[in-house]
Structures are given as structure tokens and as C-alpha cells.
Amino acid sequence: MLRELLIIFLSSFAGTLGFAVLLRAPRRTWIPASLVGALAFSVYWSLNAAGLSEVTSIFCGSMLGSLLGQLLARGMKTIATVFNTLAIVAFVPGLGLYRCMELFARGEMEAGARAGIGAMMSIVMIALGIGVGTFLFRAVFVRHRA
DSSP states (O other): OHHHHHHHHHHHHHHHHHHHHHTTOOGGGHHHHHHHHHHHHHHHHHHHHTTOOHHHHHHHHHHHHHHHHHHHHHHHTSOHHHHHHHHHTTTOOHHHHHHHHHHHHHTOHHHHHHHHHHHHHHHHHHHHHHHHHHHHHHHHHHHHHO
């Protein structure tokens, strides 16, 4: 299990780093943002492997990525969108959406709808995780500054 987790961490780090370059994120944020993305995805994978539902695991991973992204954004004096975007890139259900469209094109409407609903649930959990993480960070950050 530890070996699998290390592979998951390293591959999600590499994937996030690739997207940082592709999305033209500031160079100084590449490594920290990739670490956040790798950690967030590793938490998702670990929770899912432990038996938590996929959507709950996605929510937890996205929330952690958002919290860490907000923290790093403040520390590096850059916008949090850079970190939040890269933290969730591994969660985006591109394959689920592709399968949904493929099934619809084949005329398999029920299976396509199931795939589409699953992908949309993942998207909602990503957005909710980012929102809750941002809210919690701001609640704590504002409280400590006052």
C-alpha cells in the first residue's frame, strides 16, 4: 500500500507540474503547487482506498488542496487561483465526461446518464471542497488578524 501511495504521489506531482507549465503558472509556484496537488490527490486516493465513497474522498482532497493553496498564496504573495486550479487538476472527471458522451453517441442513454451524473457529482464535490476550504481558511485567517 505504501508503494502504491508513493507512486500515486509522484505521478500526481508530475501531472500537476505538467499542467503548471501548460497553464503558464508563475515558475516560482510550480513546485509548491505540484506538491499541493500531489498531496491533495494522495489524500483522495487514500480515503477512497480506505472505503470512503469517491465523492466524499474528492471533497476532502479538494478541501485540503484549497486550504494549502490559500496558505501558500498568502506566503508567496500570489493569487490563490494558481494553487487552487493546480490542486484540483487531478480530480477533474474528464474520462467520466468522455464516457458519458460516448455512451450517448452509441444510443445507450441510461448508461450515459449514469456516467454523466457521476461526473457531475465529482465536479460539484470539487467546487464544494474548494469553497469550504477557502471559507475555513478565511474564517481562521480573519480571526487571527483581528
